[in-house]
Amino acid sequence: MNATIRTATEDDLPTIHDLVRELAIYEKAEHELVATLDDYRQDFKAGIFQCLVAEREKEVVGMCLYYITYSTWKGKMMYLEDFVVREQMRQQGIGQLLFDAFLAKAQQLNCRLAKWQVFDWNEPAIRFYEKNKATIEKGWWNGKIFFK
Amino acid sequence: MNATIRTATEDDLPTIHDLVRELAIYEKAEHELVATLDDYRQDFKAGIFQCLVAEREKEVVGMCLYYITYSTWKGKMMYLEDFVVREQMRQQGIGQLLFDAFLAKAQQLNCRLAKWQVFDWNEPAIRFYEKNKATIEKGWWNGKIFFK
Numbered sequence: 001m002n003a004t005i006r007t008a009t010e011d012d013l014p015t016i017h018d019l020v021r022e023l024a025i026y027e028k029a030e031h032e033l034v035a036t037l038d039d040y041r042q043d044f045k046a047g048i049f050q051c052l053v054a055e056r057e058k059e060v061v062g063m064c065l066y067y068i069t070y071s072t073w074k075g076k077m078m079y080l081e082d083f084v085v086r087e088q089m090r091q092q093g094i095g096q097l098l099f100d101a102f103l104a105k106a107q108q109l110n111c112r113l114a115k116w117q118v119f120d121w122n123e124p125a126i127r128f129y130e131k132n133k134a135t136i137e138k139g140w141w142n143g144k145i146f147f148k
Numbered sequence: 149m150n151a152t153i154r155t156a157t158e159d160d161l162p163t164i165h166d167l168v169r170e171l172a173i174y175e176k177a178e179h180e181l182v183a184t185l186d187d188y189r190q191d192f193k194a195g196i197f198q199c200l201v202a203e204r205e206k207e208v209v210g211m212c213l214y215y216i217t218y219s220t221w222k223g224k225m226m227y228l229e230d231f232v233v234r235e236q237m238r239q240q241g242i243g244q245l246l247f248d249a250f251l252a253k254a255q256q257l258n259c260r261l262a263k264w265q266v267f268d269w270n271e272p273a274i275r276f277y278e279k280n281k282a283t284i285e286k287g288w289w290n291g292k293i294f295f296k
Contacts (some may be wrong), residue, residue: 020220033155035223035260049218069215070197072168072230074294075183082220107295112183114295117288126289134294139267142285143277147255147262 003061003094005101008051013040015060016051023084027119036124049081052101053131059088064102078106080116098134117142151209151242153249161188163208164199175267183233197229200249202242212250219261220294226254228264241279247280265290 008016011147017037024033033051062085071077080102092124104135106114118125129136155238156164164184172181190195194222204209210233219225228250266273268286277284 020178024221029221032221035219035221039223041217043224048216048224052238065218066219067217068196069184069217069227070191072211072213073172073177073180073183075187076191076196079217081218089151103293112295114293116291117289120289121286129291132293137292139268139286141268141274141289142288143264143266144283144285145251145262145280147260147284 003054003097005052005054005097008053008063010041011036011105012046012051012053012060012063013044016040016053016063016065019060019084019086020065020082021065022086023082026084026087027122040069042097052098054085054098054104056089056094061071061086062094062098064098066102066105066110068109069115071115075114076109076111078102078111078114080114099128151202151204151245153200153202155243156201156211158192159190160199160201160208160211161185161192164201164211164213167211167234168230170231170234171230174232175179175270176233181209190209200246200253202246204232204237204242209234210242210246212246213250214250214253216257216259216261219263222260224257224259226250226257226259228262243276247276262284 014037015039017040024030030037049065049067051065051080053060064080065082066078066080069077070081103114118129160276161231162185165188169178169244172178190289195214197213199213201208212228214226214228217227251262268276
């Protein structure tokens with residue numbers, strides 16, 4: 001019983017927003033999710049982000065949300081902003097299918113690398129990335145300024 | 149003696165590439181800079197990144213290189229990829245002028261936040277960001293997969 005990976009359309013945005021909430025809860029940060037479904041609709045239509053979804057029995061059970069960015073050291077870079085599989089659907093290889101499709105998309109778009117972030121306490125995720133031979137960098141801090 | 153901040157054009161790319169090298173040397177990572185000036189030209193023309201430059205006496209002495217990304221928690225986000233002022237021109241307020249112009253540009257583009265990364269050992273930069281009331285997050289690691 002496998003999953004189908006496909007490009008997300010506008011119709012998937014409510015489910016994508018739900019999955020972001022599920023991940024935010026897992027990351028103990030639900031209160032930080034303030035972007036609304038309407039924000040997602042407007043920004044998706046503007047092409048600011050794209051998404052791959054994993055579907056099983058016509059239901060979306062996971063997603064990778066990404067956009068093109070730039071590394072001044074390496075060149076064109078694909079950034080994986082959010083990556084989540086519904087909790088009850090984990091441990092079945094769906095995350096690997098999604099991640100493989102994300103990496104294939106990055107290569108198809110001629111990116112030199114893919115980048116993402118992971119919480120330092122999120123051991124299952126870190127193990128997954130290490131299994132995928134990712135480089136994990138521990139020496140950078142994030143700076144942020146919020147406007148509203 | 150102040151600096152003028154303006155949007156970069158394609159003609160500035162050689163200087164921008166030089167400034168990236170200067171920053172990479174400061175960050176002890178010159179060997180990691182493999183993107184060429186030709187890469188910059190192609191990717192700048194494709195609209196993948198933009199840049200503000202600080203000019204003094206018709207010479208570019210600093211820059212902020214950025215692009216629009218997306219926070220699934222907050223919405224539209226401006227990402228500061230590289231920010232550098234030539235070493236001999238520091239401590240004169242040019243960095244602050246550039247950073248202010250970067251934040252103004254982010255707000256003008258209706259971003260909800262600005263984000264960047266800083267090495268955990270780069271105390272002068274961290275002090276600068278703290279002075280600017282930035283939030284510094286220390287709990288995230290970067291994951292990367294390189295394709296070539």
